[in-house]
Amino acid sequence: MxxxxxxxxxxxxxxxxxxxxxxxxxxxxxxxxxxxxxxxxxxxxxxxxxxxxxxxxxxxxxxxxxxxxxxxxxxxxxxxxxxxxxxxxxxxxxxxxxxxxxxxxxxxxxxxxxxxxxxxxxxxxSDESKEDEISVENAPENQPENAMEIDEETEAIPPLSMYFPPSEYVKKIKLSTRCYIHEVLTTFDELEPPMSKSERAFFEDHPSFQHVFHMPRDPNHRLMGMWMLLLRTAHIDRKKEVWFIVNGVPIRYGISEHALISGFNCKNYALDYKNVGSMEFKTKHFKKVPVVKREDVRKKLIEMVPKGDRSKDRLRMMVLYFLTSIIVAPIKTGEKAPQVDQFCLKAVNDLAFCRKFQWGRYSFDYMLDTISHTMNHFNGFVTENEKYIWPVPGFCLPIELLAFEAIPLLREKFIEDIAGADEGCPRMCKVKFKKNHLKGIPLDTINHELGTTQVIDCIVSPRIEEHALMRAITEEEHDVDMADPVVESWLKRHKEGRLIRFEELYQQDLQARGIIAGPEIAGGEDIPAVDGQELPSLAAVVEMIQEMKVEMTDQLNEILVVISGLDDTVNSLDERVKSLEAFREAQKVDKRKDQEEKNQENDGDPKETTEEKDGDPKDTTQEKDGDPQVTKMTTRSKRQLG
Incomplete structure (x- = not known):
């Protein structure tokens, strides 16, 4: 058919x-x-x-x-x-x-x-048959399983331990930074002869160093925010980042945060970067110096005079002084100071290498060593001693600002934006600490302002205008770090857009600072705490403190006005008393003189009066008894006169 x-x-x-x-x-x-x-x-x-x-x-x-x-x-x-x-x-x-x-x-x-x-x-x-098979695989019966995978929530694993117990969170010590930014910039300004155009251009056009010149010049560092974080350092297995737990919320200090705040080049190292440069510059200028210290570099720089425009030796010395005073400054100073960083001594011999090197990553690695040294030194216990000073070497500005960037409440209280700052600059060029009557911010003040807030950024993310900067100074994939299930659970949960909260650590943090908080209940902010005491809101506490401050200021001003008036009154009284005493003395003198004159006029000479009153006994006797001879002479005289 x-x-x-x-x-x-x-x-x-x-x-x-x-x-x-x-x-x-x-x-x-x-x-x-x-x-x-x-x-x-x-x-x-x-x-x-x-x-x-x-x-x-x-x-x-x-x-x-x-x-x-x-x-x-x-x-x-x-x-x-x-x-x-x-x-x-x-x-x-x-x-x-x-x-x-x-x-x-x-x-x-x-x-x-x-x-x-x-x-x-x-x-x-056959193609249509395959399409049918595919449609069967994607049938609705498989959708519930996929939906469960999407909705699956990653549980955040608490840290195994903390370096410091909560009892240490309120202990204060004196911190001294070894990041001499103000000293370096002042030294550059006072060089004789002044910086040449080429020397100034090297720093102002440097991809990383230029940001230091954009910052507001402040001789004082505010290190208590960093100390507050260090006291809350968590034990983790990762070696290339540090995590702090503040009010039960983890905060990361990694290469991304360091780059975002500093603006320094934080890309990965070249494989042979340690072999670059030579010791020629050191041999030429420090031939007779066995240990080249930071102070030796500064002294040599001040004495140097550039030999023509082609000479780059003073510029190399400036770069060495910049690196050893800001990026990798040593801990000890004075006679016990160690030699400056060996890599920096070699690197300054090649200025082109110094321009493109990853100084941001180098300074970050140095800060990680500093934090590790700090944890090992204190070993979980802080001795409060006013005379004891703990040095913080290296480029500490990123971690100094980290607490105020990750905690909006602290930022609003202590940080202000710089008007007119370039949007392409990093965070440290666009903000500054608010002025107060102190050189720093006390730890007690930071702990008080921290309060009970859990509005904290686990990871400080760049803003839209900062994406271009981050692409230029960071890698999409950084060096491989140690495997750490704890940190990985935090990162995965953060990627899911979920909050990370550790209630036990939160309660311990509050209790260490003398703050009592009840359980978290939706809409129950005004419910009394567990022990029966009602915890006022932070806004109410701040408002109350501000009102008290205003009242105390007004009362103090009134007292000062009264005291000032009393001082004037006392001074005027003193003057009046003195004038009265002088007038009284003058009156006494005048009265005495007048009395003496009256006595002299009325009574005459006291001797004469006595003689007149008493007379001579002989004369009296003679007058009474009479002298025959005198009587006769008197009679004869009267007769003659008559």
Whole structure:
């Protein structure tokens, strides 16, 4: 029997050979649209489709939802003749006119095989069979399992231990930094002769060093924020990053945070970077110095005079002084100071290498060694001694600012933005500490302002305007670190966008600082704590303290005004008393003089008065008894006068 051609649609399938069979089992297929019979055509509606309405009879098409839109078709074995093929082509043209540009997946082919008739609309190619297999694999029955994988929550594993117990969180010591930024910049400004254009351009155009010149100049570092973090250092297996747990929330100090805050080149080292440079510069300028100390470099720099524009020796000395005073400054100073970094001594011999080297990563590695040395030195116990000073060497600015970048509450309290700062600069060039009457920020103040907040960034992420900077100074994949399931659980949970909270460490932190907090209950901020005391909100405490501060200031001003008035009154009284005493003394003197004069006028000379009163006994006797001779002379004199 010749092969039978099926009705053609947009997708034409390969015709199959029809073999004669006494009985053909019916098959099912999707609904086939009825064909229209042209006028004058001898073709009659095909009886092969049962319950298929004929166009024009007003019978509504039956629609069955989904895969149930199938109708039973009776198998038909047709004779192969040319008229049938022509009619089939006409039907195809008519149906194309009705369908227009719509694409249908239905097929009108009838074919028979050894197993029986195939369904209309069934895909016959092997590719279509593969598509069916793929669709089965992606069937809805697999969706619940995938949904469970997406919604699966990673549990944050608490750290195995902390370097310091909570009892040490409030202990204060004096910290001394070995990051001499202010000293270096001041020394550069005071050089004689002044820095040349080429020397200044080297630093101001350096990819990393330029940011130090953009910073606000402040001779004082604020290290208590860093000390607050160091007291909360967690024990982890990773060696190339440090994690701190503050109020139950982990904070990372890694190469990304160091780069974001400093802006220094933190890409991976070249494999042979330690072999670059030579000791030629050291031999030339420190030939007779067995141990080259940082102070030796500074002294030599001040004495140097550049020999022409082509001479680069003073610039090399400036770079060496910059590196050994800011990037990798030693811990000890004075006579016990060690030699400056050996790698820096070699590197300054090649200024081109100094320009492109990863000084950010080098300073970060140095800070990791400093933190490790600090943990080993204290060994979990801090001795409070006012005379004891713990030095912090190296480029500590990134970790100095980390606490204020990761904790918004501390940033708002102690940090302010610099107006007009370049958006392409790192964080340390765009912020500064708010001014106060102290050189630093006391640890008690930081602990108080920290309060009970858990709004803390585990990882300090760059802002939109900082992405270009981070692409220029960091790698997508950094050096491989030690495997650490604890830290990996934190990072995975952070990547899922979930919070990381350790309730036990949180309560210990609060208790160490004398803060009592109840259990976390949604909407229960005003519920009394467990011990019956109601914990006021931090905003209320701050407001109360500010009000008290204002009242105390006003009262103090009033007291000062009163004291000032009393001082004036006392001074005026003193002057009046002195004038009165002087006037009284003058009056006494005048009165005494007047009295003496009166006495002299009234009484005369005391001697004369005495003589007049008492007289001479002889004279008295003579007057009483009389002297015959005198009496006679007196009588004779009277007579003569008479």
């Amino acid at each position: 010749p092969p039978k051609k099926g009705l053609k649609r947009k997708r034409v399938t390969k015709a199959t050979t029809v073999e004669s069979s006494p009985t053909v089992e019916p098959s099912t297929t999707t609904t086939v649209e009825p064909s229209t019979v042209e006028p004058g055509s001898t073709e009659e509606p095909s009886p092969m489709v049962e319950n298929n309405p004929i166009e024009g009879e007003g019978v509504e098409e039956q629609q069955v939802p989904g895969d149930l839109q199938v109708q039973s078709l009776s198998p038909v074995i047709e004779d192969s003749d040319k008229n049938e093929e022509e009619d089939s082509e006409k039907n195809e043209a008519e149906e194309n006119e009705e369908e227009g540009n719509e694409e249908e997946n239905e097929e009108g082919e009838e074919s028979s095989s050894d197993e029986g008739s195939r369904s209309l609309g069934e895909k016959s190619s």
